[in-house]
Amino acid sequence: MSLRLRFILSAMMLVLAGVLPVGWYAMSAIDQSMRFWHDAQVGDALQQSLVNLDDPVVRKQVNEALIRYKQLGALQRPLERRTLLMGGLLTALILLLATVVSWALAVQLTRPLRSVANAAQKIARGDLTQRVPPSRIREIATLVNAFNDMVTGLRESHEALARAERRAAWQDIARAIAHEIKNPLTPMRLTTQRLRERFTDNRQRFEESFMRSTDMVLAEIDRLERLANAFSTFAKMPAPVLAPMDVRGVVSDMGELFAAEREQGRLELLLPEHPVPIMGDREQLKQALLNLVKNGLEAIGAEGGKVTVSLATARDEVLIEVRDTGPGIPHEMLKSLFRPYVSTKPGGSGIGLAVVDRVITDHQGRVVARNAAPYGAIFEVRLPLEKRLTKGS
Amino acid sequence: MLAVLGIFFSGVNQRVEMSLPVVELRQERIAVSCVLQRPFSDDLLNIIDSGTPVELTFICRLRKADGTPASPPDTTVKHRVVKDLATGTYEITLGRRTLIASRFTEYSQIFRLETVPLWPVGAINPGMSCFVEVSAALEPIHIHATGQQYDLMALWNYRVPKNRSAAFTRAMLERRQVGP
Numbered sequence: 269m270s271l272r273l274r275f276i277l278s279a280m281m282l283v284l285a286g287v288l289p290v291g292w293y294a295m296s297a298i299d300q301s302m303r304f305w306h307d308a309q310v311g312d313a314l315q316q317s318l319v320n321l322d323d324p325v326v327r328k329q330v331n332e333a334l335i336r337y338k339q340l341g342a343l344q345r346p347l348e349r350r351t352l353l354m355g356g357l358l359t360a361l362i363l364l365l366a367t368v369v370s371w372a373l374a375v376q377l378t379r380p381l382r383s384v385a386n387a388a389q390k391i392a393r394g395d396l397t398q399r400v401p402p403s404r405i406r407e408i409a410t411l412v413n414a415f416n417d418m419v420t421g422l423r424e425s426h427e428a429l430a431r432a433e434r435r436a437a438w439q440d441i442a443r444a445i446a447h448e449i450k451n452p453l454t455p456m457r458l459t460t461q462r463l464r465e466r467f468t469d470n471r472q473r474f475e476e477s478f479m480r481s482t483d484m485v486l487a488e489i490d491r492l493e494r495l496a497n498a499f500s501t502f503a504k505m506p507a508p509v510l511a512p513m514d515v516r517g518v519v520s521d522m523g524e525l526f527a528a529e530r531e532q533g534r535l536e537l538l539l540p541e542h543p544v545p546i547m548g549d550r551e552q553l554k555q556a557l558l559n560l561v562k563n564g565l566e567a568i569g570a571e572g573g574k575v576t577v578s579l580a581t582a583r584d585e586v587l588i589e590v591r592d593t594g595p596g597i598p599h600e601m602l603k604s605l606f607r608p609y610v611s612t613k614p615g616g617s618g619i620g621l622a623v624v625d626r627v628i629t630d631h632q633g634r635v636v637a638r639n640a641a642p643y644g645a646i647f648e649v650r651l652p653l654e655k656r657l658t659k660g661s
Numbered sequence: 662m663l664a665v666l667g668i669f670f671s672g673v674n675q676r677v678e679m680s681l682p683v684v685e686l687r688q689e690r691i692a693v694s695c696v697l698q699r700p701f702s703d704d705l706l707n708i709i710d711s712g713t714p715v716e717l718t719f720i721c722r723l724r725k726a727d728g729t730p731a732s733p734p735d736t737t738v739k740h741r742v743v744k745d746l747a748t749g750t751y752e753i754t755l756g757r758r759t760l761i762a763s764r765f766t767e768y769s770q771i772f773r774l775e776t777v778p779l780w781p782v783g784a785i786n787p788g789m790s791c792f793v794e795v796s797a798a799l800e801p802i803h804i805h806a807t808g809q810q811y812d813l814m815a816l817w818n819y820r821v822p823k824n825r826s827a828a829f830t831r832a833m834l835e836r837r838q839v840g841p
Contacts, residue, residue: 318747327747331712334746336805338711343804343811346704350815 271381272374279370283362291355298351299344311337380408384415396423437607452488459484498619502608505623508549508630512654515544515586518553519579522561529565529575538578544586545654548631556627559620560590560647567594567645581653588649596639605637624649677817679824682774682795686834690778691785693721695795697772697822705816708802709751709768714743715813716800717771721779726790726828733780740771772797787831796823 314334321327380403387398399416403409459481466477516539529535557577564575573593580587597605606625608618621637624647628635633651640646682695709715719738723731741754750761751768756777762768774795785791798821799813814821 315746331746332805335712338746339708339713339804340806342704342707342711342713346708346811346815350811 271378272371275374275377276367276370279366279373280363283366284359287359287362291359294355295348295352298348311341377405377408380405380412384412387415387419391419391422396426449492452492456485456488499608502619502622502626505552505626508552508627510547510549510631512545513548513550515546515548515553515579515588515651516540518548518550518557519577519588521554522557522577525558526561526565534565534568534574535561536574536576538576540579540581544579544581546586546631546651547654548651549627552627553631556624556649557588557590559624560649563620564590564592564594564645564647567592569594584653586651586653588651590647590649591640591644593644596643596645597637599639602637602639606635676820677822679795679797679822681824682793682826684793684826684829684834685776686782686838687776687778689782691723691780691782691793691834692776692778693774693793693795693826694776695774695824697797700772700817701769702816705799705813706765708813709742710744712744712746713802714741715771715802716741718798718800719774720796720798721774722794723780723784724792724794724825726792731785731789731791733784736779738774738777738779742768742771782831782834785831790828790830792826792828794823794825796821 311334314330314337318327318330318334321330380400383400387400390398396419398419400412403412463478463481466474519537519539522535523530523537526535530537561575561577567573568575575590575592578587578589578591580589606621608622625635628649628651631651633649635647635649637645637647677700678698680696680698682693685692685694705715717740719740720735721738722735723733725731738756739754740756743752744750745752750763753760753762753768753771755771799817801810801812801814803809804811812819
């Protein structure tokens with residue numbers, strides 16, 4: 269039973285508790301007074317006098333008195349009934365008024381509580397800008413103030429945490445980039461030194477050595493360039509252009525892009541028969557799914573294993589699941605998997621999953637990774653169905 | 662509580678109904694007959710027996726078949742009963758007639774209209790289809806002790822009994838003319 273209903277019922281009970289005894293007492297009082305005036309002996313005496321009197325004037329007076337007296341007796345019950353009816357109507361009116369007043373009070377009381385509940389729901393969804401308007405009811409005002417203070421504290425903590433996470437992420441990236449740049453520098457330095465030694469000490473095999481050394485230096489330069497390009501692509505990624513689309517098309521495209529793997533049975537697509545509409549940027553979603561499928565295929569390797577891409581709807585969401593039968597994701601990497609430059613593969617740039625996360629987040633969706641039992645990894649992408657996305661935008 | 666309420670409301674009538682009005686031609690006038698069914702209650706009998714004058718008004722309306730008023734105005738017929746406490750007789754007034762009755766069965770005719778001529782038959786055009794609607798209401802009484810009035814319609818739960826006759830034409834009336 270809601271608080272409002274409890275409040276109204278309490279008010280009605282209080283009114284009834286007050287009105288009914290008073291009404292009952294009033295009815296009893298009326299009844300007693302009417303009985304007091306209706307005495308059979310008086311009536312008989314008046315009747316007797318009327319019959320025996322000769323004086324027409326006195327006779328008329330007694331007749332009127334007798335009518336007056338008898339009328340009281342005859343009207344006792346109708347008048348009591350009328351009083352009861354009026355009392356009932358009055359009680360109903362008071363009850364109605366009590367209901368209206370208690371309803372207004374209940375609304376005044378529960379509105380701030382609803383605001384707190386609504387704000388709490390929005391906060392749970394990540395909106396920490398919520399504030400509940402102040403209430404004039406002291407106890408509720410205390411609750412609202414405490415709630416608003418809590419939200420402020422939560423927001424500050426959240427911002428501090430985000431700052432710390434960003435700093436940590438940048439530190440990770442800076443460390444990884446430094447490591448990645450240093451890696452080719454050592455062989456390049458050694459090669460250049462060896463080349464110089466050959467040039468001064470042993471001119472006989474210099475040409476052969478020169479070609480081999482410059483090949484190696486060029487290969488390292490290529491690798492550094494690929495790395496720089498990957499970061500550049502991630503940084504320049506545009507905002508998605510949302511349009512109504514059927515997600516099945518994006519998943520089907522994977523079949524065409526990885527036709528050979530599909531023929532070999534290394535890739536399986538599971539699609540529903542009905543359309544799955546969303547508001548999305550087809551090219552960006554295709555890129556994100558391509559990265560996930562490619563990662564999965566790389567995880568299972570050339571021999572055996574399988575990647576399964578399934579598409580389904582659940583409530584207001586679209587669920588795309590990319591499951592592989594590879595070795596899975598190291599536990600310590602699960603939390604930071606979608607950060608730029610975090611990769612489980614040797615020599616990987618760590619940009620692919622960061623792109624996936626960015627695309628899906630831009631589509632108001634979310635992506636999570638987990639290990640499957642007994643082996644393998646699952647990437648779960650959730651996107652809002654078209655209706656919800658339209659409301660949100 | 663329910664028992665007390667039961668006692669209180671035992672004096673109230675069951676639904677009072679108006680019988681189907683019968684329309685005839687009498688002395689070249691449209692005459693109406695009808696009777697109220699279940700008009701009495703203990704309370705109404707007690708009030709009449711207290712010597713309080715009780716008046717009943719019949720309202721008769723002539724209507725065209727589509728429900729619109731025909732040209733003659735609505736007509737009221739007043740009936741009245743008052744008991745003489747000295748003699749125990751009832752003085753009954755039925756329109757312009759006054760008579761004395763000593764028994765309940767006689768004064769109960771105040772709740773009846775019996776071939777009462779109301780409108781000249783010439784008021785309805787030949788071929789025009791009409792009906793008569795009759796309703797009845799008890800007049801309020803004066804309470805001597807308080808100087809206030811009491812609405813006797815409370816004894817009928819404030820419901821006005823009403824009924825309408827079968828449709829008729831002037832020719833139909835002329836065929837069933839009754840004597841004076």
